[in-house]
Amino acid sequence: AQRVTQPEKLLSVFKGAPVELKCNYSYSGSPELFWYVQYSRQRLQLLLRHISRESIKGFTADLNKGETSFHLKKPFAQEEDSAMYYCALGTYNQGGKLIFGQGTELSVKP
Amino acid sequence: EAGVVQSPRYKIIEKKQPVAFWCNPISGHNTLYWYRQNLGQGPELLIRYENEEAVDDSQLPKDRFSAERLKGVDSTLKIQPAELGDSAVYLCASSLEGLGTEAFFGQGTRLTVV
Numbered sequence A: 001a002q003r004v005t006q007p008e009k010l011l012s013v014f015k016g017a018p019v020e021l022k023c024n025y026s027y028s029g030s031p032e033l034f035w036y037v038q039y040s041r042q043r044l045q046l047l048l049r050h051i052s053r054e055s056i057k058g059f060t061a062d063l064n065k066g067e068t069s070f071h072l073k074k075p076f077a078q079e080e081d082s083a084m085y086y087c088a089l090g091t092y093n094q095g096g097k098l099i100f101g102q103g104t105e106l107s108v109k110p
Numbered sequence B: 001e002a003g004v005v006q007s008p009r010y011k012i013i014e015k016k017q018p019v020a021f022w023c024n025p026i027s028g029h030n031t032l033y034w035y036r037q038n039l040g041q042g043p044e045l046l047i048r049y050e051n052e053e054a055v056d057d058s059q060l061p062k063d064r065f066s067a068e069r070l071k072g073v074d075s076t077l078k079i080q081p082a083e084l085g086d087s088a089v090y091l092c093a094s095s096l097e098g099l100g101t102e103a104f105f106g107q108g109t110r111l112t113v114v
Helices: none
Strands: A004-005 A010-014 A019-021 A024-026 A030-038 A045-049 A073-075 A081-092 A097-100 A104-109 B005-007 B009-011 B019-024 B033-039 B042-048 B054-056 B065-068 B076-079 B088-095 B109-113
Touching: A004 A081, A004 A097, A010 A019, A019 A104, A097 B042, B005 B088, B009 B019, B019 B033, B019 B088, B019 B109, B033 B076, B042 B065, B076 B088
Parallel strands: A010 A104, B009 B109
Antiparallel strands: A004 A024, A019 A073, A030 A045, A030 A081, A081 A097, A081 A104, B005 B019, B019 B076, B033 B042, B033 B088, B042 B054, B065 B076, B088 B109
């Protein structure tokens, strides 16, 4: 079964602390992984994808096929990082679809 | 660029009534998605269009839900009749061409069925 699991519904850290939002996936094929973010009262938007291997707003994510994980990390959290974060799995069967995890709310306290 | 435009933003209806949502994707985007997001959950795909063709509607409850994308541009999603369990945020997204390109989301329509 194709599935994305984000084990934490809420992650609360202090400003300047490191952040790691966990994401595990289940997929038998070659996965394409994404992180989407939704800031308060804004629309859902792409943060980064694994194939581009880039850092966006200080966030990075490495695909670990052995552990089937795609954790999102940032060394020093900022208050403006507070948002809902969704990990998504892209599958090419059935013509392609994005399967989202349940989301993790990140709260960065001053 | 306005991005993906959805209307209405909010809708409250009584159960058994019909409701329709409208989506205008970004100009030039061939792929259009409708997602449903229940409270505390991630978005779940209802239907995906490539131009005017529905290429994946396996998750669409066809007994009460219908969708169309005439001329491969705007799209409407309809529920008839609505049930209490249909209360959710309905999201529309579009991308240039399928999964490999970034999906841009609209603001969503929050439906409350009472």
